[in-house]
Amino acid sequence: MPRLTLSITTLLLSLASAHALAAEPVKAPAKAATKAATSAVAITPASTTPVALDRIVAIVNDDVITERELLRQMALVSNQLRANKRPLPPTDVLLPQVLDQMVTQLAELQLAKRAGVTLDDMSLDNTLRGIANDNGMSVEQFREALAKEGTSWGDFREQIRREIIINRVQKREVIDRIQISDKEIDDALNVKRGQQKSGQANMEYHVRQILIALPESATPEDIAKARSKAENTLQALRNGGDFAALAASVSGARDALEGGDLGWRSADNLPSIYTEAVMSMQPGQVSELIRSPSGFHIVQLEETRGAAANAANTQEVKLIETHARHILIQTSDVVNDDEARRRLEDIRQRLAKGEDFATLAKTYSNDKGSAERGGDLGWARPGMMVEEFERVMSSTPKGQVSAPFRSQFGWHILEVLETRDASGNIEFLRQQTREGLTRRRAEEELERWQRRIRDEAYVEILLGAAPSKP
Incomplete structure (x- = not known):
């Protein structure tokens, strides 16, 4: 059970100006001493008065996450949710989710460092120029737009650096190792032909998910606890609970803070464990619990789009x-x-x-x-x-x-x-199918890989639950 080791009130009151804080990296103390280490003090040469330094809110192997870093990331995530017109969860929901994401991200960055995965400044600058260009702005205009939203350029730049490095290590450790067999391609093509005959090939599904995650080596006690939490969540949904709010509060999936939103997916782009359930559901329905090695899943079908096959929409599109x-x-x-x-x-x-x-x-x-x-x-x-x-x-x-x-x-x-x-090129169709299966497999494998990285790390959370309002 995590222990409360810093003033939540102080942390929450600081949230409004968190984007302006600049934190220096702090190395974790020796593990034998970490359980008592929640903040640091220094004696200045001119005075014997102790001066409080940054507080530690989590320890991940030999690194730490500080209060300032958490506040800064809270502000960054909040601004991104607002910019994407996503509902902002209550602070007591947002804070532990953001901290959990930071812990996982730090464990991944540590792995990237050990593997020698880096990003040079020129590549980062080119990516940032591309992001600005995608938004129809110069870099300077983009910096000004971020500042108006309360996000500092330095914070945004470092977030993009971390994300690119993590994407590179994920590609190296997970995606590049995925193997798709010829039989899997044949089976997928047969399914697609069946969907075309039934008129489902053009259908897309807007889906949300909740994952009650299990550790990689889950004990019977872990499984029972997760099942109970999943059943309680499912009951709350059936009693009228808001799916997006519950996803933000309890889901262990990467999209939790987006309300578990998977966006619009065709049937062959849905996570494979969801396909059968989603295709049998009506808009607004919530699935039963779906068990996988990752944990217990709940899926909601928000809406569908597309039409039954007809002469207009079954006509072959030239490639x-x-x-x-x-x-x-x-x-x-x-x-x-x-x-x-x-x-x-x-x-x-x-x-x-x-x-x-x-x-x-x-x-x-x-x-x-x-x-x-x-x-x-x-x-x-x-x-x-x-x-x-x-x-x-x-x-x-x-x-x-x-x-x-x-x-x-x-x-x-x-x-x-x-x-x-290349419309009738069977090799192209097979390659396209292989890429689709790889994307689907990668999505599933990345969830498991991230949990394994997290489970293998020494993690100590030094932050208790926050109140619902600052």
Whole structure:
């Protein structure tokens, strides 16, 4: 049972200005001494008066999470929920969920550090420029918009850094290890053909989930306790409880603070353990308990969309693949957006005068992988490229070079070499199915992997329950 070891009142009163706090990293004391260590004091050279330093709210292996870091993350999450028009849970719900996410994230970052997974500043800056660009802003405008929402640029930047590093270690440890067999692909294609015949192939389902999680090596006592909690949650839902609010309060899934919202999913993109239940439910219905190695799940079908098969919506949609090449100029502290665009305009003029695209790509492109091939990206199908790149690629006529354009990676020009209709390409359909199965498997495996990382870590929570209001 976690112990209350800091003033919740002080913590909550500080919440309004949490985004302005700057915390320095603090190393955890030796494990033998941690149970009594909840804050630190220092004696200044000019005075014998103790001065309180940052308080510790959680210990994760050899690192700690401080009160300031928790407050800062609380403010960041609150601002993101508001920006996404999500309901803000009460503080006594939000605080433990945010702290739990921080503990898991710190354990993942520790694993990433041991594995040598890093992110350089240039890549981070390019990603941030891409995020700003996706929102129709320059980086400076985006910084100002964040500040107006109460989020500091430094906090946002470090959050994105952590997320990218975690995504990289997840890819290395989980996604790259997923194997999909030919039989699984055959079975999935057969299911899809059956859905097409029944008119369900075009249906999408808006689903929410609650997970009452189990540790990886759950004891009978763990299972009984989790089952009881899940049954109580299910009963609360049947008594009229709000699904999103309960998900935020009790769910152990990564989307808990979003009310368990999985968004719109086609049947083959639903978690496999949910498919049968969801497809048999009516909008507004809540499932029975669904047991998996991860724990006990409850699913709500919010609504459906799509229509039964007819001549209009069963007509085959053409799938066009594009063979293109490009030249990338990345921005940096030295090369700003205007300079990158100017360089590409110069290259474009040289191409118009007859210079060779491949030679110029090898000389100037910052995409080292494709530069070695003269900028050649091979054949790409819809969804393979980032949105901005795909939009320009699909609108550029064959044999022409595009105007410079921006993506999250920097500035590009591209040339479309040729296109082809791959609608009836069975190899493409199998590859598309393989990718869909990999995404579904990855979603399920990541939940289990995160719990295992958390279970294997030494974790001590030094924060008790918060009151419902500050």
